[in-house]
Amino acid sequence: MTxxxxxxxxxxxxxxxxxxxxxxxxxxxxxxxxxxxxxxPLPELDTWVTPTERFFVRSHFPVPHLDVESWRLIVxxxxxxxxxxxxADLMRERTRTVVTTMECAGNSRSSVYPPAQxxxxxxxxxxxxxxxxxxxxxxxSKAEIRPAAIEAVFEGADHGxxxxxxxxxxxxMSVPIVKAEHPDTLLAFxxxxxxxxxxxxxxxxxxxxxxxxxxxxxxxTRISLIDHSFRGFFRTKPYTFIHEGDDPDVLRKPVTxxxxxxxxxxxxxxxxxxxxxxxxxxxxxxxxxxxxxxxxAVGLPDDSGEGGTWRPATLxxxxxPHAWVRWEVPIDLERPGYFVLRCRATDERxxxxxxxxxxxxxxxxxxxxHAVPLIVRRSA
Amino acid sequence: MTxxxxxxxxxxxxxxxxxxxxxxxxxxxxxxxxxxxxxxPLPELDTWVTPTERFFVRSHFPVPHLDVESWRLIVxxxxxxxxxxxxADLMRERTRTVVTTMECAGNSRSSVYPPAQxxxxxxxxxxxxxxxxxxxxxxxSKAEIRPAAIEAVFEGADHGxxxxxxxxxxxxMSVPIVKAEHPDTLLAFxxxxxxxxxxxxxxxxxxxxxxxxxxxxxxxTRISLIDHSFRGFFRTKPYTFIHEGDDPDVLRKPVTxxxxxxxxxxxxxxxxxxxxxxxxxxxxxxxxxxxxxxxxAVGLPDDSGEGGTWRPATLxxxxxPHAWVRWEVPIDLERPGYFVLRCRATDERxxxxxxxxxxxxxxxxxxxxHAVPLIVRRSA
Numbered sequence: 001m002t003x004x005x006x007x008x009x010x011x012x013x014x015x016x017x018x019x020x021x022x023x024x025x026x027x028x029x030x031x032x033x034x035x036x037x038x039x040x041p042l043p044e045l046d047t048w049v050t051p052t053e054r055f056f057v058r059s060h061f062p063v064p065h066l067d068v069e070s071w072r073l074i075v076x077x078x079x080x081x082x083x084x085x086x087x088a089d090l091m092r093e094r095t096r097t098v099v100t101t102m103e104c105a106g107n108s109r110s111s112v113y114p115p116a117q118x119x120x121x122x123x124x125x126x127x128x129x130x131x132x133x134x135x136x137x138x139x140x141s142k143a144e145i146r147p148a149a150i151e152a153v154f155e156g157a158d159h160g161x162x163x164x165x166x167x168x169x170x171x172x173m174s175v176p177i178v179k180a181e182h183p184d185t186l187l188a189f190x191x192x193x194x195x196x197x198x199x200x201x202x203x204x205x206x207x208x209x210x211x212x213x214x215x216x217x218x219x220x221t222r223i224s225l226i227d228h229s230f231r232g233f234f235r236t237k238p239y240t241f242i243h244e245g246d247d248p249d250v251l252r253k254p255v256t257x258x259x260x261x262x263x264x265x266x267x268x269x270x271x272x273x274x275x276x277x278x279x280x281x282x283x284x285x286x287x288x289x290x291x292x293x294x295x296x297a298v299g300l301p302d303d304s305g306e307g308g309t310w311r312p313a314t315l316x317x318x319x320x321p322h323a324w325v326r327w328e329v330p331i332d333l334e335r336p337g338y339f340v341l342r343c344r345a346t347d348e349r350x351x352x353x354x355x356x357x358x359x360x361x362x363x364x365x366x367x368x369x370h371a372v373p374l375i376v377r378r379s380a
Numbered sequence: 381m382t383x384x385x386x387x388x389x390x391x392x393x394x395x396x397x398x399x400x401x402x403x404x405x406x407x408x409x410x411x412x413x414x415x416x417x418x419x420x421p422l423p424e425l426d427t428w429v430t431p432t433e434r435f436f437v438r439s440h441f442p443v444p445h446l447d448v449e450s451w452r453l454i455v456x457x458x459x460x461x462x463x464x465x466x467x468a469d470l471m472r473e474r475t476r477t478v479v480t481t482m483e484c485a486g487n488s489r490s491s492v493y494p495p496a497q498x499x500x501x502x503x504x505x506x507x508x509x510x511x512x513x514x515x516x517x518x519x520x521s522k523a524e525i526r527p528a529a530i531e532a533v534f535e536g537a538d539h540g541x542x543x544x545x546x547x548x549x550x551x552x553m554s555v556p557i558v559k560a561e562h563p564d565t566l567l568a569f570x571x572x573x574x575x576x577x578x579x580x581x582x583x584x585x586x587x588x589x590x591x592x593x594x595x596x597x598x599x600x601t602r603i604s605l606i607d608h609s610f611r612g613f614f615r616t617k618p619y620t621f622i623h624e625g626d627d628p629d630v631l632r633k634p635v636t637x638x639x640x641x642x643x644x645x646x647x648x649x650x651x652x653x654x655x656x657x658x659x660x661x662x663x664x665x666x667x668x669x670x671x672x673x674x675x676x677a678v679g680l681p682d683d684s685g686e687g688g689t690w691r692p693a694t695l696x697x698x699x700x701p702h703a704w705v706r707w708e709v710p711i712d713l714e715r716p717g718y719f720v721l722r723c724r725a726t727d728e729r730x731x732x733x734x735x736x737x738x739x740x741x742x743x744x745x746x747x748x749x750h751a752v753p754l755i756v757r758r759s760a
Contacts, residue, residue, distance in 0.1 A: 110500075111493045113736070114680075114720050114751030117650040120490070164652060244680040246718045248755060270497040272544065300494075300624040300739060303683060338626045338741045340494050356493070359680060361718045361753055371494030373741055375628060 027054050031119055035059035035160075036199065039124035046265040046281060048318070048326055049099065050127035052192045057199045058104050058125060060171045060234070061160035064219050068203040073187075077153075077224035079143035087203055090187060093134035098184045098209055100322040101128045101285045105212035105239055105255045108370075109363040116363020118238065123263055123370060128283075128323050131207045133188030137181050140223055145177075149225035152180040153232070154206045154217035165233055173215050173239070174230035175208055184209045184322065187220070209322035210287040212255055212365065214239045242361035257287030261353060261367040262294055262327075262345035272375040277332050280313075282370075284345035285324035291315065293346040294327040300340055305355030305369065313343075336378045342371040407434050411499055415439035415540075416579065419504035426645040426661060428698070428706055429479065430507035432572045437579045438484050438505060440551045440614070441540035444599050448583040453567075457533075457604035459523035467583055470567060473514035478564045478589055480702040481508045481665045485592035485619055485635045488750075489743040496743020498618065503643055503750060508663075508703050511587045513568030517561050520603055525557075529605035532560040533612070534586045534597035545613055553595050553619070554610035555588055564589045564702065567600065589702035590667040592635055592745065594619045622741035637667030641733060641747040642674055642707075642725035652755040657712050660693075662750075664725035665704035671695065673726040674707040678719055685724075685735030685749065693723075716758045722751040 028038035039056045068087045075083040104125035106118045119125075140152065156171040179185055186207040189196060196202040201218030208215035214234065231251070239255045246252060262284035267273060284291045294315065299308030313329035333339060346352040357368045408418035419436045448467045455463040484505035486498045499505075520532065531554040539550040559565060566587040569576060576582040581598030588595035594614065611631070619635045626632060642664035647653060664671045674695065679688030693709035713719060726732040737748045 110490060111495065113491045113493070113748070114722070114753055115491065115502075115649055117753060122495075242718050244718060244720050248716055248718065249758060269495055336628055338622050338624060338628065340624050342494070368493070373494055373497060378629060 028056070029122075029124065031121060035061055036063065037119050039121055040127055042123055042263060042265050043268045045124065045126060045263070045283065048128060048323070049130055049192065052129065052194065052197060052200070055127040055129060055191075055200065056104065056125045058119070058213060059158070059199065061158040063198050064157040065198055066157055066203055066219060071203050071221070073204065073220065074222040075140050075143040075225075076222070078146040078149035078227050079225055080146060081142070081144050083143045085139065087189075090134055090139065090189070090204065093138050095132055096135050096183065096186060097130060097132040098186060098207065098322055099128060099130045099320050100207060100209040101258070101324040102126070102213045102216060103258055103261070103285070105214050105364040106362070108366040108368065111368070112359065112363035112366055114359065116361060118362055125213075126263070129191050130193065131186055131188040132190035132193070133186040133204070133207065135183045136185045136187050136206065137183065139187055140180065140225070143225075145225050148227040149177060150228070151176055151226050151230050153224045153226055153230050154215075154220050155222040155224070156217045157219040157221045162233060169233055171217065171234060172230075172232045173217050173234055174226070174232070175211070175215055179208060179211070182209075210257055212239075212258055214255065238362055239364065240362070241364065244359070244361070246361070255364050258285060259365050259367040260284075260286035260289075260291070260345050260347045260351045262343045263370045264296075264341060264343050264372045267372065267374060269372050270374070272377050273333070275334055275336055275376050275379050277330050279328050279330050280341060280343075281326065281328045282313075282343055283324040283326055286345070286347035286351065289347040289349045289351070290319070291325050291345050292348045294343060296329050296331060296341060296343045298331060298333070298339055298341055301342060301355050301369070303355070305344075333374075333376045336376050339374045339376060340371055341374055342369045344369050408436065409502075409504065411501060415441055416443065417499050419501055420507060422503055422643060422645050423648045425504065425506060425643070425663065428508060428703070429510055429572065432509070432574065432577060432580070435507040435509060435571075435580065436484065436505045438499070438593060439538070439579065441538040443578050444537040445578055446537055446583055446599060451583050451601070453584065453600065454602040455520050455523040455605075456602070458526040458529035458607050459605055460526065461522070461524050463523045465519065467569075470514055470519065470569070470584065473518045475512055476515050476563065476566060477510060477512040478566060478587065478702055479508060479510045479700050480587060480589040481638070481704040482506070482593045482596060483638055483641070483665070485594050485744040486742070488746040488748065491748070492739065492743035492746055494739065496739075496741065498742055505593075506643070509571050510573065511566055511568040512570035512573075513566040513584070513587065515563045516565045516567050516586065517563065519567055520560065520605070523605075525605050528607040529557060530608070531556055531606050531610050533604040533606055533610050534595075534600050535602040535604070536597045537599040537601045542613060549613055551597065551614060552610075552612045553597055553614055554606070554612070555591070555595055559588060559591070562589075590637055592619070592638055594635065618742055619744065620742070621744065624739070624741070626741070635744050638665060639745050639747040640666035640669075640671070640725050640727045640731045642723045643750045644676075644721060644723050644752045647752065647754060649752050650754070652757050653713070655714055655716055655756050655759050657710050659708050659710050660721060660723075661706070661708045662693075662723055663704040663706055666725070666727035666731065669727040669729045669731070670699070671705050671725050672728045674723060676709050676711060676721060676723045678711060678713070678721055680720055681722060681735050681749070683735070713754075713756045716756050719754045719756060720751050721754055722749045724749050
């Protein structure tokens with residue numbers, strides 16, 4: 001642990017773009033003000049670890065401002081010994097640090113056609129951070145979890161109303177026990193070596209590596225072990241694969257692991273470059289497998305996603321289980337003109353990216369190939 | 381003329397969303413603050429004439445605040461008698477009123493894939509207004525236009541810098557003489573029976589019916605007749621059809637007439653409705669031909685744009701040469717579920733809407749079919 005706990009969320013000047021937030025969001029693009037959702041422009045994602053102040057923020061409700069002294073974590077449900085833990089109790093456990101890529105399930109929704117319901121993220125609800133905390137299982141297993149428990153439900157201190165729901169809701173999401181048991185699933189209190197900021201979950205959040213961000217519940221105050229599939233609003237409505245014609249009352253496949261995906265972080269979309277060789281750079285990730293291959297092509301794709309010549313990119317280090325890999329590939333663009341670059345990643349299971357992902361009503365888990373238009377100017 | 385000229389732009393309280401604007405923009409969605417670009421939510425386009433305060437605003441530069449007393453219009457170039465006209469000079473001509481549908485060339489750009497460069501409009505850079513003024517030709521023909529003139533260039537008082545252009549620019553756009561001659565091409569000073577507001581071009585703007593909005597130059601102060609194709613920045617860069625592989629120095633086809641298109645204005649995208657019959661409503665338009673048919677289908681399209689059963693909509697009056705037609709069609713949705721509606725219009729030339737319009741670098745003139753996801757809830 002490198003941060004220092006003062007009992008308060010780190011002080012910083014208020015951002016005019018983030019009502020109710022006590023921290024700035026430098027260089028982020030605000031997508032919705034209430035709740036506060038802001039994304040990272042792709043050129044700002046051109047490093048392995050994303051600086052905290054450039055890390056996307058997804059809020060469902062107003063950001064709660066919690067106090068570390070009074071914060072408590074309840075562990076209940078299918079347990080023999082329910083717990084109520086303080087922050088000091090957590091600090092007695094062995095700390096663990098993981099670097100994970102986090103992507104919002106709604107990332108890249110803005111280009112989904114037909115238009116999908118939800119925050120209209122471009123591609124920047126995405127980032128990689130170094131999270132420190134304690135293994136979730138080390139903490140909750142002390143409650144003596146009963147064999148009947150099949151899921152752990154994380155509940156945050158953030159709450160409010162959702163359209164069509166009569167009562168007030170807290171944000172809550174579940175994971176299967178097998179994910180809760182994984183030592184890299186954390187109760188995290190540090191991000192990139194500093195205490196969590198208010199908008200990233202101070203004082204304690206869950207980190208579920210390999211999953212879309214909806215599982216990494218911020219401001220966590222309760223963990224309930226349950227003997228059935230969680231049917232809370234956020235699990236069954238926004239974070240689920242709903243297809244055309246589906247009955248609203250039938251449960252669909254939930255959104256869980258990150259699909260294989262890649263983005264071009266340089267050059268920026270619409271950039272003008274000089275003729276000659278450019279080095280195209282980016283990131284690639286997949287929730288449950290390592291990336292085996294990234295390719296870049298120049299030219300508009302045909303309907304199958306082919307068109308142009310795919311060139312293999314070099315995968316750069318470091319290789320870690322839960323973080324994206326950086327990649328780069330030199331591309332020769334000798335002739336002035338308007339061009340389109342696109343990239344696709346393939347993982348060790350053989351999963352790869354489609355030209356356009358299968359449509360779903362919420363526009364979640366969109367891993368369509370990223371395409372970057374580019375102008376090659378005439379040389380001076 | 382029903383408005384009263386006071387010599388100033390109509391006073392109104394300042395909008396916090398519109399820096400430098402002296403008028404409110406009720407119910408508009410701000411897309412960019414500088415320059416100020418704001419669009420109309422589709423449910424607000426559910427009337428034949430769009431109220432002025434709900435009419436989309438497309439600015440290229442800060443909004444100029446002009447004075448009607450000092451305003452002058454220069455007519456020069458390929459003319460025997462250059463003119464300098466005052467507002468009082470215009471008022472001596474016979475007034476003419478036209479109702480026209482105006483659509484920004486970049487409307488519906490947000491869903492273009494690969495991402496296209498420019499303001500990321502959803503579908504609401506669109507509206508219909510009643511414009512009053514004088515026929516452009518009645519005014520400029522007094523300058524005794526030479527036979528060599530093939531285009532008229534409209535220059536606005538708005539000016540500023542564009543990326544990659546060393547000198548400051550004024551907004552300017554050209555039309556061929558045949559369009560300038562049309563009696564419905566106006567120098568307009570009223571919108572919906574009131575003097576123009578500052579953001580809509582006070583005191584005088586051009587109205588070019590049947591064209592995308594870029595031709596209807598606001599705050600017009602100069603009209604130059606030229607004997608060649610205009611090569612100004614706005615004509616050759618943003619408002620042109622650029623395709624993948626094009627050479628930046630070769631002129632491409634300019635954006636001119638509105639392509640055939642339709643939108644669903646009710647129900648709103650993502651609405652929840654009761655099971656049973658709903659009446660789907662919308663608008664349809666085409667620049668150079670009347671609308672002959674509008675159809676609505678339920679269901680996800682296949683790659684050809686088909687899928688589901690197309691049902692013909694009833695076209696509603698009034699029929700006028702330059703304004704959209706309203707349409708409606710009852711659709712039975714008896715079963716609860718998630719559905720997607722889509723519409724397509726066909727004009728009297730036989731032009732119709734593609735599922736996805738051919739890609740171009742600027743994402744202009746996108747007339748892809750509009751699709752509206754919908755939830756049919758369980759009754760009671």
